[in-house]
Amino acid sequence: MKRLLSIVLVGFAFVSCQSGCASLGGAKQAGFQGFAIAHTSLMLTKNVEHDLVCGQSQAPPPPLCVPDAVHGQILEILKQGFTLDGDLGRLVQATPEGVPLPAEVGTLIGKVTKLISDVLALIPKSPQKAALVEKVQIK
Amino acid sequence: MFSISSIMAIFGAVTELIQKGRPAIEGLIALLGQHDIKVRDEAIAKMLLESDAALQEIEAEIAARAARVPGSGLPGGPV
Numbered sequence: 001m002k003r004l005l006s007i008v009l010v011g012f013a014f015v016s017c018q019s020g021c022a023s024l025g026g027a028k029q030a031g032f033q034g035f036a037i038a039h040t041s042l043m044l045t046k047n048v049e050h051d052l053v054c055g056q057s058q059a060p061p062p063p064l065c066v067p068d069a070v071h072g073q074i075l076e077i078l079k080q081g082f083t084l085d086g087d088l089g090r091l092v093q094a095t096p097e098g099v100p101l102p103a104e105v106g107t108l109i110g111k112v113t114k115l116i117s118d119v120l121a122l123i124p125k126s127p128q129k130a131a132l133v134e135k136v137q138i139k
Numbered sequence: 140m141f142s143i144s145s146i147m148a149i150f151g152a153v154t155e156l157i158q159k160g161r162p163a164i165e166g167l168i169a170l171l172g173q174h175d176i177k178v179r180d181e182a183i184a185k186m187l188l189e190s191d192a193a194l195q196e197i198e199a200e201i202a203a204r205a206a207r208v209p210g211s212g213l214p215g216g217p218v
Contacts, residue, residue, distance in 0.1 A: 032179050039186045046193060075201050082194040089187040093180065 027101045031092040034105065038088060038112045041136040042081050045116050048132045049074055049123060064126040074119050081115040084108055 051058040054065035066074070088108040095101055116136060123129045 029179065032183060035183065036186065039190060043189065043193065046197075072201075072204055075197055075204070079194065079197045079201065082190050082197060085190045086187060086194065089183055089190060093183050093187070097176070 026097065027099065028092065028095050028097055031095060031101045031105050034109050035085075035089050035092045038109050039085050041116055042078075042085050042112060044135060045119050045132065046078055046082075048128060049078075049119060052123060052126065052128055060126050060128065064124055066123055070122050074122055077115050077118050077122075081112055081119075084112050084115070088112065 049066060049071070050056070052064075052066045053059055053071045054062060054067055056065075059065040088105065091102060091105055091108065095105075120129070120133060120136075123132075
């Protein structure tokens with residue numbers, strides 16, 4: 001892995017920004033941005049991976065498609081990812097205006113990012129995977 | 140202040156950006172501005188609904204796969 005995961009950095013930057021970061025519109029706004037990016041990246045990963053499963057109409061031929069057994073592994077990872085994504089969103093939602101974000105926000109963003117990275121590692125190389133990696137900026 | 144039509148347009152854009160990827164949402168967030176709390180909180184609520192729906196979909200697929208995998212030991216699966 002040549003680069004650090006950009007979403008993690010964004011997440012920790014947001015958390016360290018805390019309530020006094022006026023340029024980002026406050027801590028809750030920063031938490032919202034972190035959640036929105038993590039959530040969108042997770043949804044995109046889920047949708048693209050689904051289309052790449054061998055046998056799907058849009059999937060490339062083997063060995064570029066995702067084998068059924070690997071898809072099963074990925075489903076388990078995505079299940080964890082969406083559970084954490086929900087926790088993250090609810091934590092941001094429950095954070096009052098004008099107070100620092102809980103440290104757990106950064107931790108959850110990091111965990112979701114790691115799970116996205118784990119999914120990407122299981123997807124065979126293909127133009128579709130390359131496009132996905134580019135969009136979520138995890139390399 | 141955002142109008143109802145603006146909010147609907149934003150939610151439409153949120154759905155579209157799922158297909159287009161992360162840079163789109165970053166642009167969208169910039170468009171939203173940083174002080175419209177109502178729009179932001181509604182966007183969080185919408186994404187949470189989306190997340191819960193995705194989780195249910197994944198759990199259903201995992202259950203369906205377990206039911207068809209021999210020796211899974213789960214209810215409904217082959218013995």
